[in-house]
Amino acid sequence: MTRPFELSDPVRARQLADAIAILAPPTLVKIVHVCGTHEMAITQNGLRRFLPDKVEVLEGPGCPVCVTPTADIDAVVQIAEAGAIICTFGDMTRVPGTRLTLEQARSKGCDIRVVLSTAEAVNIARETDREVVFFAVGFETTTPMTAAILLDDPPKNFSVLVSHKKIPEAMAILLDLPGTNISGYLAPGHVSTIIGLAPYEQHLGKFNIPIVVGGFEPLDILYSVALILRQIRDGKGFVENGFPRAVADKGNMAAQILIETVFESTEVQWRGIGAIPDSGYRLRQEFAQFDARERFHIEGETGDEKIPGCRCADVLTARATPADCPLFGTRCTPLSPVGPCMVGTEGACSIWFRYGGRERP
Numbered sequence: 459m460t461r462p463f464e465l466s467d468p469v470r471a472r473q474l475a476d477a478i479a480i481l482a483p484p485t486l487v488k489i490v491h492v493c494g495t496h497e498m499a500i501t502q503n504g505l506r507r508f509l510p511d512k513v514e515v516l517e518g519p520g521c522p523v524c525v526t527p528t529a530d531i532d533a534v535v536q537i538a539e540a541g542a543i544i545c546t547f548g549d550m551t552r553v554p555g556t557r558l559t560l561e562q563a564r565s566k567g568c569d570i571r572v573v574l575s576t577a578e579a580v581n582i583a584r585e586t587d588r589e590v591v592f593f594a595v596g597f598e599t600t601t602p603m604t605a606a607i608l609l610d611d612p613p614k615n616f617s618v619l620v621s622h623k624k625i626p627e628a629m630a631i632l633l634d635l636p637g638t639n640i641s642g643y644l645a646p647g648h649v650s651t652i653i654g655l656a657p658y659e660q661h662l663g664k665f666n667i668p669i670v671v672g673g674f675e676p677l678d679i680l681y682s683v684a685l686i687l688r689q690i691r692d693g694k695g696f697v698e699n700g701f702p703r704a705v706a707d708k709g710n711m712a713a714q715i716l717i718e719t720v721f722e723s724t725e726v727q728w729r730g731i732g733a734i735p736d737s738g739y740r741l742r743q744e745f746a747q748f749d750a751r752e753r754f755h756i757e758g759e760t761g762d763e764k765i766p767g768c769r770c771a772d773v774l775t776a777r778a779t780p781a782d783c784p785l786f787g788t789r790c791t792p793l794s795p796v797g798p799c800m801v802g803t804e805g806a807c808s809i810w811f812r813y814g815g816r817e818r819p
């Protein structure tokens with residue numbers, strides 16, 4: 459009789475670990491995921507201990523806080539210094555800009571507020587005559603919420619600094635970068651609930667490597683790793699849904715329509731990677747009145763990305779583990795972060811510091 463599926467089933471975990479051991483080839487396999495939630499589940503649950511030494515799983519550009527470029531932090535600091543109320547998610551206040559973090563800007567008198575949702579920022583705008591700017595970061599999971607708010611007649615003193623990004627385009631660019639050597643991708647389940655499978659096929663299909671959408675329970679992750687290894691064993695490389703209980707192949711059409719109505723694709727900067735064509739969003743002309751960059755005359759994009767000694771660029775492109783950075787756990791800790799990967803709760807360095815990672819084989 460087939461065992462019913464349970465999220466914490468030690469027998470099933472052992473079966474999956476055994477399957478992974480059998481499927482793993484003798485050569486090094488490097489599986490990259492692009493999701494802080496995956497890294498948290500893998501590290502917190504010690505899943506790397508279930509994997510053979512030659513199967514490496516690393517986080518790439520999966521932390522939205524970490525990949526937000528310095529130029530966007532600088533733009534928001536500039537707007538805050540002009541007197542606007544800035545609303546953003548908590549981790550963003552500690553990410554280094556060229557001159558200041560938002561937290562440092564607050565200590566100099568700027569009005570920086572941590573919110574849990576775009577709607578909370580709109581409520582703040584409704585209760586004041588001052589300008590309120592929402593610093594909109596995140597991947598395809600948060601973009602529909604920003605779109606929905608802008609379609610819901612927000613007050614005129616509300617605007618958005620858009621820094622939303624698209625995951626499949628970044629996954630594709632990583633495969634072209636020297637030294638990434640990626641054997642397969644564990645694709646993020648929550649992003650996939652929105653976008654479905656087609657964007658992975660569109661942007662990654664030509665590379666012929668396994669792309670398996672994975673859920674976030676330990677068994678989901680082990681199962682997806684097994685699916686990736688099975689594709690590698692069979693000499694295949696295609697997009698596979700390893701999380702069908704949550705991800706429909708076509709994604710969430712209502713959310714996709716929201717995004718499409720409000721935003722259009724554009725080239726944006728990713729910290730640690732650089733500019734990626736069509737990997738982000740800007741507001742369509744019909745919504746330009748809510749564009750904080752236009753309202754506050756933010757010119758061009760500068761921003762110094764270099765932080766001496768920090769290897770975030772290598773961590774974000776899966777070319778290094780946090781433990782490869784000489785500052786990890788010494789000069790750089792969550793209480794005193796040097797780079798963005800130690801700031802965000804979804805950053806690889808922060809997660810490895812809190813829960814422990816694994817040295818490279």
Ligand code: SF4
Nearest residue numbers: 769770783790797807
């Ligand atoms: S440990 Fe700190 S300095 Fe090193 S890569 Fe991570 S965030 Fe950057």
